[in-house]
């Protein structure tokens with residue numbers, strides 16, 4: 001099994017896209033679509049010399065999209081300048097030349113797109129988005145044949161995925177258990193020990209269909225195999241030998257679908273304005289966590305935090321400034337919480353936190369630091385600079401406290417904090 005460090009989703013990745021093309025109208029339309037729809041920085045060159053100069057000027061290149069007909073270069077060698085730098089490269093062209101296309105594709109050019117094909121612009125925008133996102137996705141290739149494994153891994157790497165390889169079922173399950181960034185598994189059927197269908201069945205016990213897409217792979221001409229894979233939990237099937245196009249289409253469609261499920265789940269569980277989990281999600285998680293912590297006799301604090309006189313921000317600086325302030329407060333909360341803490345926007349200008357494993361003294365310090373952090377912020381808004389304070393009501397869970405009782409007491413103490421002059425933490429009374 002190849003071992004890689006898990007991906008850090010917040011780590012910055014190169015974003016800059018280079019467009020090299022002599023047709024001004026096409027390049028402008030494409031640059032605009034990429035900048036507006038994907039918010040990626042785009043640089044444009046109409047000759048290879050200009051492209052080389054741009055490549056020197058910046059060091060955060062992610063992708064080159066190039067035409068083949070340039071004034072200062074032979075169309076057979078245009079891509080060399082980008083491939084030599086290890087830059088992911090897509091060719092857009094007005095001329096269809098099957099030999100040239102085949103030669104370029106063999107050289108790890110990602111795609112060869114005909115400009116005249118209807119929807120080519122939309123396709124390129126989708127492709128850029130897919131390639132940009134693939135870099136945060138790990139794919140696991142499971143095959144006992146080193147050459148088949150390397151072939152699939154090479155294709156996936158060309159499309160930007162981070163690839164892990166496993167030579168058998170046990171190693172694959174071990175990798176999945178350890179690495180939550182694996183979102184795609186290519187599972188070969190014919191393997192000694194555990195076969196692909198069996199691995200798929202066991203993999204599904206570890207990761208549901210909304211977490212990992214599984215594509216079964218086999219070269220066998222067995223008409224029942226596809227159904228067996230699908231019934232065991234696979235999302236799709238590829239028959240060996242597959243073409244590069246089919247491979248990329250199936251992989252991309254499955255990853256697109258996972259992301260769609262993810263964004264639907266996000267819509268249901270996240271607050272739109274702040275990006276924090278919403279009330280419903282918080283309560284669902286807390287329902288599970290409170291009895292768990294009680295059973296384990298671990299300390300647990302419930303807190304409700306409310307921005308003081310928030311109406312004055314709206315009234316004085318405008319509703320948009322109020323929205324900025326809410327987002328800034330949410331940012332301060334996200335920056336403050338530890339990985340096991342739960343935080344949510346409960347509604348309006350009210351937030352909720354569930355904080356495990358702090359004794360009374362540490363809990364006081366935790367919420368006091370949070371209060372002070374928000375008081376110290378100066379938020380730039382369209383209506384001017386905004387400062388705010390918060391009141392926080394906290395309740396430490398006792399042995400037989402229910403979630404309802406924790407929330408009610410935290411809310412009562414929030415009221416005491418407001419009544420006591422605001423900008424304070426109340427954890428007793």
Ligand SMILES: Nc1nc2c(ncn2[C@@H]2O[C@H](COP(=O)(O)OP(=O)(O)OP(=O)(O)O)[C@@H](O)[C@H]2O)c(=O)[nH]1
Pocket residue numbers: 273306307308309310311312314318319320321322323326347348349418422
């Ligand atoms: N800008 C903005 N305002 C919101 C949002 N949700 C709720 N509000 C406003 O938040 C304000 C809440 O005001 P109140 O409940 O009177 O409380 P307050 O002014 O914060 O005063 P205290 O809680 O007593 O300190 C109302 O004016 C709501 O319109 C939102 O998403 N954006």
